[in-house]
Amino acid sequence: MPVETVDTLVVGGGQAGLAMSEHLSKCGVPHLVLERSRIAERWRSERWDSLVANGPAWHDRFPGMEFPDAGPDAFVAKEKVADYFVAYADMIAAPIRCGVEVRNVQRLVGRPGFQVETSDGVIEARSVVAATGAFQHPVIPAVVPGDAGPMQIHSSAYRNPGQLPEGAVLVVGSGSSGVQIADELQRAGRRVYLSVGPHDRPPRAYRERDFCWWLGVLGKWDAQAPAPGTEHVTIAVSGARGGQTIDFRRLAGQGMTLVGRTESYRNGVMTFAPDLAKNIARGDANYMSVLDEADAYVARNGLDLPQEPEARKIGPDPQCVTDPILALNLAEAGIGSIIWATGFTVDYNWLKVDVFDQKGKPRHQRGVSTEPGIYFLGLPWQSRRGSSFIWGVWHDAQHVADHISTQRKYLAYHASAKRETKVA
Secondary structure, eight states, rough: OEEEEEEEEOOOSSSSHHHHHHHEEEHTTEEEEEEETTHHHHHHHHSSSBBBBBTTTTTTTOOOOOTTTOOOOOOHHHHHHHHHHHHHHHHHTOOOESOOOOEEEOOOOOSSSEEEEETEEEEEEEEEEEESOOOOEOOOTTSSTTTTSSSSGGGGGOEEEEEEGGSSEEEEOOOOOHHHHHHHHHHHHHEEEEEOOOOOOOOSEEEEEEHHHHHHHHTOTOSOOOOOTTTEEEEOOOGGGGOOOHHHHHOOOOOOOOOOOOOEEHHHHEEEOOOOHHHHHHHHHHHHHHHHHHHEEEEEEEEOOOOOOOGGGOOOOOOOHSSOOEEEETTTEEEEEEEOOOOEEETTTTBBSSBBBBBSSOEETTTTTTSEEEEEEEEESSGGGGGGSSHHHHHHHHHHHHHHHHHHHHHHHHHHHHHHHHHH
């Protein structure tokens, strides 16, 4: 088969790939986007049915298009988010091919560029952008054997309460996915145990402003690296039912049983670390720190925002916190399923170039890798805290596109200089 050539190949047709395409077009860089399934497929088929965006519509979008039929403070449903990206691809005329899987990328020998093997043939590209993000391979810790009894699934495979067998549910993970799924199951009448690890717990809104706004004006989105000791701390925030502050005490008061970080399993018994009270207190401290900084910002700038003293009231610890469960016999507790809301890892097996560290993470600076011509987009903390959000990846793509465009100009100058030398 003939080999197709393209200047820049973008792998992935989600939010990162589309942001990359828009900026490459603005820079005049010829490119092609390959997507193995549909545009924004993960929003459609790898999320639960009731999921909505964790940020309001005015914030969680690209600058060039607003969400249709959604108010600025709405939390948009996942299908509408996917539809938004399809419409965005049409608006920017993204050169995207769906249903094409990239299987292998390796550097060409003796000339610039890369050979890319796909399910639709071979492509040669001068530059390759891995825009598949960091949430690629679901992580289920090897704690409970598969034949132990309860059904076990990752949060990415959860769809709704009716999908699960009868009985109680253990949800492991207290980030946004874990706490939202646990809350939905409890509202559906299930007995729920939630394993709570270290977490941040920002207010959903405070003094009539969403926490996304507060993190923006307080400079939190622009933090360039996580604070020491917070690399594995999740954020408990939700846009469900119009958006509410996550309150683990309230969940316990409604019947949910909180336990500490999941440690081990043996002979039908799950054990938990004695850290539940500490984790809850840490989340409270994070919550209060945002309120303190917000109050200071209001006073410093003389803003007319109403005070909200009720936001500082924290109820007493429930019994499951003061007298924590450290071991739980799953059968005796009637647990029929375990949902692992334990995050994802990267999967770049198709990228056969020397750009990864010993842990398999890309070596890069703001998406520009240590291998000339290879770029990354959609990584958490790629340039700052906001990088993995919809609006953040759009700004990161601008930097990567500028770098690709600059390199093309250098090569164009080199080619022009060689032609002039020959004429002389």
